[in-house]
Amino acid sequence: MRRWGMLALGTAAQTVACVFVYGLPYLSDELRSGSGLTLGQVGLLVACPTAGLVLALVAWGALADRIGERVVIVAGLASAAALLAAGSTVDGLVPLGAVLTLAGAAGASVHAASGRLVVGWFSAEERGLAMGIRQTATPLGMGIAALVVPALAARGGVTGSLLFSAALCAVVAVLVGTLAADPPRPERAAAGEPSGNPYRQAALWRVHASSALLCVPQFTAGAFGMVFLVEVRGWSAVNAGQLLAVAQVLGAASRIVAGRWSDRVGSRMRPMRTLSLCIAAVMGLTALGAVWPSAPTDAAVVLACGITASTNGLAFTATAELAGRAWAGRAMGVQNTGQNLAASLTPPLLGALIGATGYAWGFALAGLLAAAASAVVPAGPGRTRQPSRVKARSGTPVGQATTAEQRA
Incomplete structure (x- = not known):
């Protein structure tokens, strides 16, 4: 416990x-x-x-x-x-x-x-x-x-x-x-844990890059979902805010479900790639809803706000596992930095695009970047190593990613 x-x-x-x-x-x-x-x-x-x-x-x-x-x-x-x-x-x-x-x-x-x-x-x-x-x-x-x-x-x-x-x-x-107590720190690297500078391999860079790309649809939906519902669908600001509060709950739940899914299949990358494609599809539906507004458009906006947040936990977990205990803090710092930069740039840049061309093009671009992210995610087809339950309760070293994920 x-x-x-x-x-x-x-x-x-x-x-x-x-x-x-x-x-x-x-x-x-x-x-x-x-x-x-x-x-x-x-x-x-x-x-x-x-x-x-x-x-x-x-x-x-x-x-x-x-x-x-x-x-x-x-x-x-x-x-x-x-x-x-x-x-x-x-x-x-x-x-x-x-x-x-x-x-x-x-x-x-x-x-x-x-x-x-x-x-x-x-x-x-x-x-x-x-x-x-x-x-x-x-x-x-x-x-x-x-x-x-x-x-x-x-x-x-x-x-x-x-x-x-x-x-x-x-x-x-x-x-x-x-x-609080720090996790146990073994004197030697555990078997299978990455050693040396993890940035000499491409996998960690690809996790950072794909995660930054996925920030674009997440913050596009978050930044423009409410104003879209008000301007295009005719919702009041209060009711639109209440609807998007439901989307926040959905977003939190999607992170938990995605994390549990990755544990079950023994890979962070496979769910992340699949969810990237799902995000691309949902953003595409939202773009179509901007062209032909209707009741399903509202559901698409809520779903977009929810599912676009689903990959965050997977990316951070993969970052820690690929980096290993000696580099996990720095790697998570780099991961956070990339996400925050993408999050900061998305609203002004996509806002300019939407202002010039309309919501449909902005949502469509966000979907295309999510599809691109699915191609950037490392391959990692194998399963993560599964330590015993006893070790799980006493703390185990970070870095249990598959060899394929480390080298991808």
């Missing part, structure tokens, strides 16, 4: 880190009306935590590889809590932006180390499910932010919202510091 406790702590840490990184958009109205900022200035502030996150991911991952996961998570969350508390007292665009950027960089520790903590405590036969559960932290953090941040902003302004995020980070930092 200990490994499930570690999973709960890792998921909680990831969730609270996502609350403040992805909760800032819900402060937009308060920042404009209460702080007198323009829409462009608000956009800059919203981007600050993500910018800090991207810049610090690999460094935090390397530190986790060297000194362990628990210390890195605690240090990052405690620093983020202190910075957010300090941010509640500052005024002005530049000082607040600087604090938010540093807080995002501190929170990057969780993105780099919590996944490493989870995969280290689970064997290959349970690792996909565990990482699928851990990946639900993103929609969960966004959901908490959506429910709490606007209400706090209405009562206490930006100060109340930042203090709320600071309190969450501080509480979870104490819990992780008190209850």
Whole structure:
């Protein structure tokens, strides 16, 4: 049961880190009306935590590889809590932006180390499910932010919202510091575990590339699904938001199901390739729905928002397994960096395309990139090694990917 406790702590840490990184958009109205900022200035502030996150991911991952996961998570969350508390007292665009950027960089520790903590405590036969559960932290953090941040902003302004995020980070930092334990670190590499620099093989690069490509349909559906339902299908903003809340639940469930599927078939790559093709098909249906709007179009949008999130956990699990314990933190940092860059670039670039040509072309391009991702995913036809259940409960080394997946 200990490994499930570690999973709960890792998921909680990831969730609270996502609350403040992805909760800032819900402060937009308060920042404009209460702080007198323009829409462009608000956009800059919203981007600050993500910018800090991207810049610090690999460094935090390397530190986790060297000194362990628990210390890195605690240090990052405690620093983020202190910075957010300090941010509640500052005024002005530049000082607040600087604090938010540093807080995002501190929170990057969780993105780099919590996944490493989870995969280290689970064997290959349970690792996909565990990482699928851990990946639900993103929609969960966004959901908490959506429910709490606007209400706090209405009562206490930006100060109340930042203090709320600071309190969450501080509480979870104490819990992780008190209850979490690093996975066992064998003195020698286990049989079958990758050794040396994993980036000398093509497989890890292909996982990063395919995952970045799959971020395009995910953030196309997420960024433009609501406005599409309002503008094209005539939904009210409130009802469209409620419908897409269902899509968030579907997205969280799809990550868990995909992870369990990969455990059952003994491969991360085969489900990832199949799901990439499914994503391409669903985005194609959504594009057709934009050309001929009808009731099934609404279902296609919900399905797109859900299924496009399904491959995230698979990609992170494959990254850790292909990298091996000595490189898992750095590799997850690179994986996170690529995904965040793709996520940041998708809304403005696809928004420009949709503005010039219409929703159908934007959705179609996202589908084509998902199809391309299926070709980039490493082959990996064999099964992962299956450690015994006893080893799974005591923690097993990361790096149980198939030889084919390592060399693909």
